[in-house]
Amino acid sequence: MLEHMKGSIFDLDGVIVDTAKYHFLAWRELAKELGFEFTEEHNERLKGVSRMESLRILLEIGGVQATEAEQQCMAQEKNDRYVKYISQLDESELLPGVRTYLTGLRMRGIGIALGSASKNAEFILERLQIASLFDAVIDGNKVSKAKPDPEVFLKGCEALRLDPSHCVVFEDAAAGVQAGKAAGCGVVGIGRPEILSEADLVVSGLIDLVK
Known part of the structure; x- marks a missing residue:
């Protein structure tokens, strides 16, 4: 799958940074203001979900x-609280x-796009000093449907001018993962196999794919 891909589409949170x-x-602070506790367990329900x-x-x-x-x-x-936090980001926070x-x-001529629900994606890529590595950024400002709807990845393929069957999605x-499969792309899961069982391949991080 990876040997034959012509385009790659990366989620942001948990894959890049x-x-x-x-x-x-930021959510916990808002919850506290509203008078209740928001736990890390609760936070699991928000992963990959729109604001x-x-x-x-x-x-x-x-x-x-x-x-x-x-x-x-x-x-x-x-979002204002979140932006205040990420304004301190720098390239040291890139995942391994x-x-x-x-x-x-890029050296192999493979197209690179971002496919993220984040509306701050371009700002984050700039802070991490990797914006120039992306050919296209499809973020929460450019899509109306949240994952598992495949819209974000279909638009990523379109931006790269490639058929989905020639693209691989990297998701945590x-x-x-469901959105990538629904789009017709190959999917690499980043994280735990038991959570990402529908992916074609699961690795702990992009570091595992560096040769």
Whole structure:
């Protein structure tokens, strides 16, 4: 699969960089403000999920009712906290093997796209000093459907001008693996095999693919 790919599409959180911890801190602070505790176990439900859907889950956990307008304000408040955290990011926070693997793909002429629900993706790539390695960035500002819907990966293939069958998706969330498969791409799971069992190949990180 990897030997024959012409394009690659990478999720951001958990594959390129671990910003999940900053999402968790921002959500936890919002929950505390609303009067309830948000745990790491709760946070598992938010992985790979859009910002507004994450907020709906958080409010459900806390048993909090809020109008649409109030939810928009809460989501903005959470994002402001998150952006404050990620403004401190630098390339030292790249996960092991990321720069080496991406550079290797570039040298082989393989297209590279990002496929992430994050609306801060381009900012994060700039902070990590790897934006120039990507041919296309499909993020939460360019899609309307969250994973496991395949929209983000289909748009990634389109941006790379490749058929999905020639592209491989790199994902750390079960919903992302399902989205990649639904798009018709090959899928490499990053993380635990028991969670990512639908992937074609599972590795602990991109470092495992560096030759």
